[in-house]
Amino acid sequence: MQNLNSKSTELILIAILLLAFLFTALSIRDYGASFDEPLIYDYASSIPNIYKRALFSQSNFDFTNIGDLGFYGTGYFIIGELAQRALGIFIQTLDVYDRWHLINFSVFLSSVWVLYWLCVKFSSKISGLIVSLLYLTQPLLWGHGVMNPKDTPFAAFFLFSVAAGVKMVDELKNPSSTKFKLKLKSLQTYNRWYSYVIAFFSGLVILDRFSRHLIASPLLYKFFSVITNLPGSSQIKKYILSKAHNFDTLQINLYVSKFLQQISFFESIFIILAFLILILWLIHKFSTAQRWILIAATCLGFTISIRFLGPAAGALVLVYMLMQINSKKLIPDALLYIVVVIFITYLSWPFLWTDPIGQFLESLKLMAQFPWLGAVLFEGKEVLANTLPWYYLPKLIGIQLSIPVIILGLVGTLYAIFSIKKNDNKSLFVIALIWFYIPLLIWMIIKPNTYDNFRQFLFLLPPFFLFVSIGVSLLFSRMKKKSFKVLLSVVLLIPGFIAGIYLHPYEYIYYNGLVGWTSNIDNRYESDYWATSFCEAGQYLDPLIEHDTQIAFTDGILSRLTLRCIRNSPDVLIEREENSKIYPTYSINWTRYGDDKDYFRWMKPIKIIKIGATELVVIKKVP
Numbered sequence: 001m002q003n004l005n006s007k008s009t010e011l012i013l014i015a016i017l018l019l020a021f022l023f024t025a026l027s028i029r030d031y032g033a034s035f036d037e038p039l040i041y042d043y044a045s046s047i048p049n050i051y052k053r054a055l056f057s058q059s060n061f062d063f064t065n066i067g068d069l070g071f072y073g074t075g076y077f078i079i080g081e082l083a084q085r086a087l088g089i090f091i092q093t094l095d096v097y098d099r100w101h102l103i104n105f106s107v108f109l110s111s112v113w114v115l116y117w118l119c120v121k122f123s124s125k126i127s128g129l130i131v132s133l134l135y136l137t138q139p140l141l142w143g144h145g146v147m148n149p150k151d152t153p154f155a156a157f158f159l160f161s162v163a164a165g166v167k168m169v170d171e172l173k174n175p176s177s178t179k180f181k182l183k184l185k186s187l188q189t190y191n192r193w194y195s196y197v198i199a200f201f202s203g204l205v206i207l208d209r210f211s212r213h214l215i216a217s218p219l220l221y222k223f224f225s226v227i228t229n230l231p232g233s234s235q236i237k238k239y240i241l242s243k244a245h246n247f248d249t250l251q252i253n254l255y256v257s258k259f260l261q262q263i264s265f266f267e268s269i270f271i272i273l274a275f276l277i278l279i280l281w282l283i284h285k286f287s288t289a290q291r292w293i294l295i296a297a298t299c300l301g302f303t304i305s306i307r308f309l310g311p312a313a314g315a316l317v318l319v320y321m322l323m324q325i326n327s328k329k330l331i332p333d334a335l336l337y338i339v340v341v342i343f344i345t346y347l348s349w350p351f352l353w354t355d356p357i358g359q360f361l362e363s364l365k366l367m368a369q370f371p372w373l374g375a376v377l378f379e380g381k382e383v384l385a386n387t388l389p390w391y392y393l394p395k396l397i398g399i400q401l402s403i404p405v406i407i408l409g410l411v412g413t414l415y416a417i418f419s420i421k422k423n424d425n426k427s428l429f430v431i432a433l434i435w436f437y438i439p440l441l442i443w444m445i446i447k448p449n450t451y452d453n454f455r456q457f458l459f460l461l462p463p464f465f466l467f468v469s470i471g472v473s474l475l476f477s478r479m480k481k482k483s484f485k486v487l488l489s490v491v492l493l494i495p496g497f498i499a500g501i502y503l504h505p506y507e508y509i510y511y512n513g514l515v516g517w518t519s520n521i522d523n524r525y526e527s528d529y530w531a532t533s534f535c536e537a538g539q540y541l542d543p544l545i546e547h548d549t550q551i552a553f554t555d556g557i558l559s560r561l562t563l564r565c566i567r568n569s570p571d572v573l574i575e576r577e578e579n580s581k582i583y584p585t586y587s588i589n590w591t592r593y594g595d596d597k598d599y600f601r602w603m604k605p606i607k608i609i610k611i612g613a614t615e616l617v618v619i620k621k622v623p
Contacts, residue, residue: 009125013116013132017109020136024105024146030505032535033097034147038560041096041149044077050350051078073305073349076153080104095564101146104153108145111156112136114163115462121166121428122466123473130489131469135462137496140400143508144455147532150306155459157303158313162435162462164296165317166428169324171289172333202274205267216263220256290336297337301344308364309459312439314341316431323427375593376451380524385449393443396454399515399525401461402495405468406512408475412467413437415474428466435463452529506532506611519612529592533609533616534558537588538565540607540619544586545570552584554595562588575599589618 084099091099112132119128135141144152208215283291296317304310317337321330346352352359375382378392398406416429439460443450450456472492479485500507503518509527511518521527538561541551545568552573553559559572573582587603589596596605596618603620610616 009129010116013113013129016133016136017112021106021109025102027505028094028098028101028146031098031101031146032505032532033561033564034530034532035557035561036530037097037100037147037149038557040077041100044074044081044100044149045096047074047078047081047350050074072150072307073302073345073351075302075305075344075348076107076149076157078348080149080153097564100149104147104149105145107153107156108141109136111159111462114156114159115465118159118163118166118462118466119469122425122432123469124476126485127469127473127476130472130492131465133493134402134405134468134496135465137493137500138401138405139496139500139503139507139510141458141461142500143503143506143510144458146505147508147530148455151455151458154303154306154310155461157299157306158310158459159462161296161300161303161310161313162316162431164292164299165313166320166431168289168292168296168337169317169321171292172321172330173325174289202270205270208263208267213260213263216260217256220259224256289333293333293337294340297340298344300341302348304341304345305348308360310345314338316435319434320427320431323430374451377524377526377592385451386447388447388450390444390447392447392450393454393457394440397457397460397464399511400453401512402499403512403514404492404495405465408468408471408492409464410467410471411474412470415470416467432463432466436460436467453526503611506616508532509611509614517612519614522610522614527591527611527614528616531558531561531590531592531617534561534588534590535565536609537607537617537619538562540609541570541586541588542566542568549586550584552582552587552600554590554599558588558590583622585622587620589620591615591618 080100080103083103084096087099087102088094088096094102112135115135116128116132119131122128123131141152204215279294283294286294300310300314300317303313314337318334321334346356351363373385375384376388377383378388383389401409413433416433420426420429439457443457475488476485479488495512499510499518503510506528508530509518511521511525515521515525518527542565545551545566549568549570550573551559551562551570552575553562554575556574559574563572570585573584575582575584575587584600587600589599596615600620602623604623605618606621607619608615608617609619
């Protein structure tokens with residue numbers, strides 16, 4: 001396989017990623033929506049209005065009616081919302097969930113490519129290709145890649161931030177790529193009076209926009225006062241009165257406020273365009289290294305706005321920078337990196353706009369101990385989210401990745417630890433070890449609230465796969481024949497690939513053979529904890545629905561997940577313990593928390609959606 005150590009590996013990977021996208025696009029309707037998606041996409045649909053209000057300098061958006069979502073920045077959501085709206089113009093047959101699923105999966109595929117680039121720095125191109133395919137075909141990651149708009153994008157952007165940071169540092173090490181092309185003397189060639197006029201006007205616009213119209217407001221008040229005091233025969237006053245009905249009977253403040261909103265809009269557009277022109281001009285003048293500073297900082301800014309743990313990616317980059325380059329000359333570059341990160345974070349996180357430091361600390365406090373008080377099914381027991389055993393997280397990682405990945409990752413870890421001092425990649429090894437094992441160790445000590453298995457910690461998996469690439473490289477180095485390497489690659493990929501086909505469209509419920517595979521984890525570990533199977537339940541009931549059919553659920557969100565997959569229009573009833581008893585035609589019961597046993601016991605099960613012996617949803621009917 002030595003002849004693949006060229007650009008052919010990239011072409012093979014690109015072809016496979018395109019095939020993966022095509023397969024998912026063709027089967028996108030198979031996937032149900034996850035429990036968190038309805039509220040997230042409702043929030044995403046309101047984000048353009050947040051920025052619209054900001055452009056017009058209107059009152060701040062009310063975050064109280066969106067739960068905890070305000071504590072997440074809009075960085076990914078605004079990109080996804082604009083993309084899904086654009087996609088809806090061209091593909092009108094897909095609903096908002098399917099469009100988001102395609103966008104989520106595209107982000108996941110992008111992370112596969114970036115992981116390949118990092119793996120090549122750890123090992124060889126062929127090892128990087130195999131490991132990237134292992135990452136792609138992990139059923140857990142594939143499933144979350146489709147219907148998880150929070151954790152998968154965060155894991156991807158965390159990876160983007162680290163990879164871009166590594167590339168930035170590598171460019172900074174190269175003296176020829178760090179020369180700044182802009183010379184102050186070159187500014188003298190510009191027409192001075194013209195430049196001064198533009199600078200003066202821009203300064204006035206910026207001052208007025210960010211000082212609550214220190215300039216425009218008194219001018220407008222003066223203008224309307226003068227108009228009011230003009231004689232009734234004045235042509236100017238007659239014209240104003242013809243455009244502003246009942247001007248004399250309304251307060252001047254109302255008209256000033258309306259004009260200021262319009263002025264705010266035009267000033268905002270001017271500032272945005274001026275800023276973009278300035279950025280493009282600087283990028284043209286910047287060196288290659290400084291361009292990568294902007295790219296890496298932008299990635300990190302979006303990562304922080306997705307989740308408060310984002311700064312950890314920046315810390316990894318700064319550690320790598322200190323290990324690679326020991327020079328005071330790095331201070332300006334590090335400062336530029338940090339300043340751009342802060343700017344992008346602030347811009348993409350409206351929740352911070354009123355009180356950046358205070359709101360960020362509030363988000364940090366909430367997310368560090370997220371107030372989820374439910375129970376988690378682990379080892380056959382219902383365990384409160386804040387009383388999980390110390391080995392919960394490492395065990396779940398060990399049983400939800402394919403067995404070859406676990407073995408190779410541990411082998412690669414040992415090699416990295418024992419070869420740090422004598423290996424040229426010691427800085428990368430250290431970064432990968434910190435990235436995966438330090439958060440894992442901190443979790444084992446602190447044991448913060450954790451639920452839905454370990455979806456919040458998907459960002460820890462890329463560095464583990466970097467160790468897998470080391471393990472693969474070690475195996476390949478001991479094989480002389482190409483046929484053996486091909487056979488080994490197939491053997492490594494088969495478990496995840498076959499399991500993904502078998503589990504479709506519930507790939508994220510994957511468990512490996514260490515606990516008896518997914519088909520046999522019923523009542524021992526969480527299965528469909530995001531209720532994606534309710535779509536299949538809706539599709540089953542759809543042809544049975546008549547004009548007076550009533551379907552009962554135990555939660556309003558579950559009804560939304562189901563109704564999106566039903567063409568008919570049944571009456572929806574919600575049953576909880578605190579409500580009076582209801583008597584529907586059908587009930588759809590989640591097996592999580594034992595709802596299928598606690599509710600509607602008098603109804604007869606007519607359909608059980610399951611994987612092997614692992615039940616997901618029970619549909620019941622009036623006997």
